[in-house]
Amino acid sequence: MERMRILREIEEAKRKRRREIWETFKSSKAAYISLYIVGFLIFIALFGPVIAPYNPYDFDLSKAKMPPSLSHPFGTDGLGRDILSRIFVGARYTIGISLASVAIGAFIGVLLGLFSGYMRGLWDTIIQRIVDVMLAFPTILLAIALVASLGRGVLSLIIAIAVSTFPVYVRLTRGVVLQIVGEDYIAAAKMLGRSSLYIMFRHVLPNSLSPIIVQSTYYMGSSILIASSLGFLGLGVPSPTPEWGSMIGSERIYLFSSPHIVVFPGLFIMIAVLSFNLIGDGLRDALDPKMRTYFRRG
């Protein structure tokens, strides 16, 4: 049938566009490799406890501070716990926390930004002044204050990071929305008799999505850094949970005597942050090469 054929062709065209984005993304080697690294990190976050060779909580002081060897590839920490196993199990905390906080932060930020940029007027002013104040604080300081008041734990970490990062999404979304709202097709949609809410979500949001996706990817890296920093400062997930940042923090006295204890978790943090940033670069180029400037990287 004619209609079926057309629909098939449309599917074909959509596949083609997706392939184009994918090809552009792939043409950046760094982004492509980073994708595999992130894939691997997510794999260990999901299956960490299964693939970990030892129980990450079992300590054995007779084996403390052993350098990397065949039986302990990354060595053991100050209490004789296997570092590789701890990193594997800790991945779910570090990556899970940043994923959840980015999701929450982006959700709140995008909603507020959309509302603010579309409605303008008094609400816009109020939201933007609040955002001004929040952006004036260093992110990490805000997060510390929030954790201090909420108490330690995975949930309060997620909330703290989400709250301290959402203002950036508000700003970003509002900027894009302001530009889209001025477009003629928004006036055309109004002229069809559509409501503001409908226009906001059906016409403005889909056209603002690319930069938001890119920013979220960058902020995955940022959130990992914030989560680890808080862990390092002893404000993260309480020990003995092997979150990467707290692994460094609690064992930092061995930095000079047995550097491997601190270096390996640090290496994983660095690789994770770097990978997310490189993926963000790749996505930015693939989704819209024009917008190169207005992001905050992790």
Added chain:
Amino acid sequence: MEKILEVQDLRVYYDLPQGTVKAVDGVSFEVYDGEIFGIAGESGSGKSTLALAIPRLLRPPAKIVSGKILFMGRDLLTLDDKDLRKIRGREISMIFQDPNTYLNPVYFTGYQVAEVYEAHRGGAFKKYLGEVVKLFKTVKIADPERRVFTYPHQMSGGMKQRVLISMAIAERPRLIIADEPTSALDVTIQAEIMDLLNEIKKEIRTSIIFITHDLSLLLEIADRIMIMYAGKVVEIGRADEIAKDPMHPYTKALLATLRYERKKRLYTIPGSLPSLIKPPSGCRFHPRCLFAKDVCREKEPQILNINGRKVSCILYGDEYEPGSQS
């Protein structure tokens, strides 16, 4: 004939840091059932502001300061958002100037047309795709089944304008406001679009407000014409009467610019459109007017009714004698 739209003493100002721009300053006119009402004027004469003011689509800093816009007896300026939405797209629709920017780039054109039905009849827009194919046939889009599933960037300018026209006529509105619908298209496409508009007008029996800076186009298609200058009405009359016997000096000058004679330079009106922040005193056209008298600088002319025509010029008033008061 029945009045569809009556605009009374409409004033639209732009509040800018440099001052207040009086883009539309005391404009009154009527549009009757089934007619093409043409509005002509130079760029910056307030035509487009007027077009956007009628369905209240103006965005800040534009502000409707005073006046009435009576559409079938109801004042659009006092309606709340909900009632206004019911009128927009269903009873008053609009065809815009540049078809390239008035379609959302992320959706199929057919989906956007179906949105008109969704907005006013409810249900999912996909339900109405069959109607859209019919509409596309009406506006003579070739291969309509396929075009429903086409993105705007895959269409030519003329075809996009046809899509916009199909959106405008979907609900068979009583009034279509066409704001320079052919200015962004090349001449051959212009002719096709004009033919199409004429056919549609007959088929769905609607009134059209046709706005353009091209007076020669209006003389061909419009029933009545309003000439605007610097935010004011200078003349309203039947198209044939204006063509034959223009009354206002500005209209005369405009018509003179259209006359083409071999080996002669085209006539141009000296000077340019005045600033609307500080418009000239008295008659706004007087600095460029060939017939200007001293009184034109001092006194703002009233709109005069002469044999069913309206003209705003001192030449036709009783107070023609300088110094006399009315």
